Amino acid sequence: xxxxxxxxxLYKTSTRPALDRVSMEVGKGEFVFxxxxxxxxxSTFLRLLLREDVPTKGSIYVSDMxxxxxxxxxxxxxxxxxxxxxxxxxxxxxxxxxxxxxFALEVIGKSRNTVSKVVPEVLDLVGLTGKANRMPHELSGxxxxxxxxxxxxxxxxxxxLADEPTGNLDPDTSQDxxxxxxxxxxxxxxxxxxxxxxxxxxxxxxxxVELDLGLVVRDDARGVYGVGR
Amino acid sequence: xxxxxxxxxxxxxxxxxVTMTIAMVLTTAISLGLVGTGLLAVRxxxxxxxxxxxxxxxQVTLTADISETDLDCSQPICTDLRNTLERxxxxxxxxxxxxxxxxxxxxxxxxxxxxxxxxxxxxxxxxLRVRLADQQAGADxxxxxxDGQVGVRNVxxxxxxxxxxxxxxxxxxxxxxxxxxxxAIAALLLISNTxxxxxxxxxxxxxxxxxxxxxxxxxxxxxxxxxxxTGVVGALIAVAGLLAxxxxxxxxxxxxxVANGVVPPVELADIVWVxxxxxxxxxxxxxxxxxxxxxxxxxL
Numbered sequence: 001x002x003x004x005x006x007x008x009x010l011y012k013t014s015t016r017p018a019l020d021r022v023s024m025e026v027g028k029g030e031f032v033f034x035x036x037x038x039x040x041x042x043s044t045f046l047r048l049l050l051r052e053d054v055p056t057k058g059s060i061y062v063s064d065m066x067x068x069x070x071x072x073x074x075x076x077x078x079x080x081x082x083x084x085x086x087x088x089x090x091x092x093x094x095x096x097x098x099x100x101x102x103f104a105l106e107v108i109g110k111s112r113n114t115v116s117k118v119v120p121e122v123l124d125l126v127g128l129t130g131k132a133n134r135m136p137h138e139l140s141g142x143x144x145x146x147x148x149x150x151x152x153x154x155x156x157x158x159x160x161l162a163d164e165p166t167g168n169l170d171p172d173t174s175q176d177x178x179x180x181x182x183x184x185x186x187x188x189x190x191x192x193x194x195x196x197x198x199x200x201x202x203x204x205x206x207x208x209v210e211l212d213l214g215l216v217v218r219d220d221a222r223g224v225y226g227v228g229r
Numbered sequence: 230x231x232x233x234x235x236x237x238x239x240x241x242x243x244x245x246x247v248t249m250t251i252a253m254v255l256t257t258a259i260s261l262g263l264v265g266t267g268l269l270a271v272r273x274x275x276x277x278x279x280x281x282x283x284x285x286x287x288q289v290t291l292t293a294d295i296s297e298t299d300l301d302c303s304q305p306i307c308t309d310l311r312n313t314l315e316r317x318x319x320x321x322x323x324x325x326x327x328x329x330x331x332x333x334x335x336x337x338x339x340x341x342x343x344x345x346x347x348x349x350x351x352x353x354x355x356x357l358r359v360r361l362a363d364q365q366a367g368a369d370x371x372x373x374x375x376d377g378q379v380g381v382r383n384v385x386x387x388x389x390x391x392x393x394x395x396x397x398x399x400x401x402x403x404x405x406x407x408x409x410x411x412x413a414i415a416a417l418l419l420i421s422n423t424x425x426x427x428x429x430x431x432x433x434x435x436x437x438x439x440x441x442x443x444x445x446x447x448x449x450x451x452x453x454x455x456x457x458x459t460g461v462v463g464a465l466i467a468v469a470g471l472l473a474x475x476x477x478x479x480x481x482x483x484x485x486x487v488a489n490g491v492v493p494p495v496e497l498a499d500i501v502w503v504x505x506x507x508x509x510x511x512x513x514x515x516x517x518x519x520x521x522x523x524x525x526x527x528x529l
Contacts, residue, residue: 050440073445080442092434103434106234107443155441 001159001190002026002049007058009044009214018044019055020214026192028158031185033201034194035225036211042194045211046161049192050082051075063158080108083152083160083189087167089144091136097147098123098132104151118154126150126180142173146180153184160184162193166200174200198225238434238451239458242427249426250459253419257463257515260412261507262470263405268503269471269495270402274395276493281391285364287371288385289314289357295380296328296355306380307357314359319370321362328355354382394492413514416463420456420515421522427452428523453519460515464508471500 002025009019019041026032034042047053048060051067060067065078091100098119105115123132126146136144145165152160162181166174178200185191195201201208201224208223209216218226243250291299291307299307302325314323326334332350339345361367368386375381428435438448479495487494 076442076444078442079440082442084440090433090437090440092437103437104441106231107438107441107447109231109447112231112233151437151441 001028001030001063002192003061005059005061007048007055007060009041009048009053010056017056017214019048019211021058022211022214022216023058024209024216024219026190028190029185029188031182031191031204031206032193033204033206033208033223034192034211035196035201035208036217039213040211041214042211043163044214046163046192046194049159049161050084051078076108080155081158083155083157085145085148085152085160085162085165087164089136089141089148089168091144091147091151093136095136096132097128097134097136097139100136100147101151101154104154108155110155122150122154125153125183140173141169142176145169145173145177149177149180149184153189157189159190159192162191162195164195164197165193166195166197171199178204201225235450235454239454242431242451242455243458245430246423246427249419249423253416253423253459254463254466256412256416256419257460257511258466258470260409260416261464261467261511263409263412264510265467265471265500265503265507266474267402267405267409268506269499270398270405272499272502273493273495274398274402277391277395277398280490280493281388285361285387287359287361287368288387289359289371289375290354290382290385291356291380292382293351293354296353297351299355300327300329301325302327302355302357310375310378310380311357313374314357314371317370317374319361319363319367321360323360324358326356326358328353331355398492417514417518420459420518421526423459424452424456424519424522425526427455449520449523452523453516456515456519457512460511460513461508464504464511467507467511468500468504471503472497475500 004022004024007019007022008017010017022041022045034045036042044053048055049062049067051070054068058068062078063081065074065081067078070078092103095103101119101122102115105118110118120129120132123129126149128143128146128150131139131143136147139147145168149165160181165181166177169177174197181191181193182204205222205224208218208220208225210218210226289310291310295304295306298304302308302311307325311323311325314320328350331353332348335348335353336345339348359367359371361371363370368388372384372386375384435448475495475497483492483494486492
């Protein structure tokens, strides 16, 4: 589903590569934690997958698309296959919960019928039944993140990228969010989650890829965050 | 492409920057109003030329002795001149106006004025009045053929008399176009600025759109349409301004000379002719500016 071949990313402002000859493969339906300290290259990794940036060297494949060689006009097609969730939710404050989720479909030209059918379904899936007309500021942090996940998932992407989705949430709420991500994973969606959260990684026992200074230093099939790190 | 979605985005965008939008509409309106005025001036110049071209004659005035002795252009000098003129392919017709006829015409023109009483037939020359077939080259050809010939006093091209009027309208046109250009630059910068502000205030939306895979068209179209809408509204206000200008000022200002047939009136049809041009310029320039701005300054 995702394949990186000796991917190196150099930024002009730094002599040390943000990613250094990273090769890895993530299969369809896998759940992968991407861990590492700040500056280890996690964000660069996600940005490259989304084609927000292009690698200096190496190739990236997402499903059957060569991300590195993708012409500009095909980038939207790539992004439609990848859902994205962030630490800061990035909801539109002037739109209701339902509108926020619908927005993701409207802007890629889905019909009104599809939107009105799919939005309630996905809100049910994330546990926000009956909250379609609430405004984001009326919701708790956990609920807001559910809206963000609903928005990322509503177009049924093949891959879900989550960049520290629990970074702003308390442990119990984080646990709920993880259950939700697991549920989404069980539908066959590949989930790639960058995180600092020890307890979550340790409790889930999923594949763990650790980055440090741009290098992959560990890739465990059923890993933990790492004691004493 | 979902029309209702784009419409909603455009309306939100225009509402959110309402002061900026108004400034943009007004600047565009003034600029296009000036362009429109300039175009109307051009049209008036063309009309005036048409109006006069039928009546333009080149007058070959004859010397005093010929004027007095040859009353119907039957003597050799006058007939020679006449034949020379009539043989030229650039000349349509030649009419002889005797001293007496000139005098009668003069009396008509200045009826009731002191000048009419003073004039005597002998003080006016007989003329060969030449209608030209070729308005462009004809006058010079006649002048060349007639200047210095025996019996010819001088050659008067009536167009030279009216050329002052053309110069005046022409200058007016140039000034309005110059002002229009200055205003247009202001309008362009405002449009560009507004598009940038608009894109900035909606950066969260645009960020989400990019992220979920909206095409470039989908992300940019609302901004472009916003710019085009203001451009077109500006053009419509400009047209309204031209109409108001016609009925409130121009019609009264020109009523005297229009009635005398000196200049043609500014017709409603002229403004109707100008209106779509202004709308196209307004919408087109706004679209191009908006697109260029999005390309250059805004990362979508």
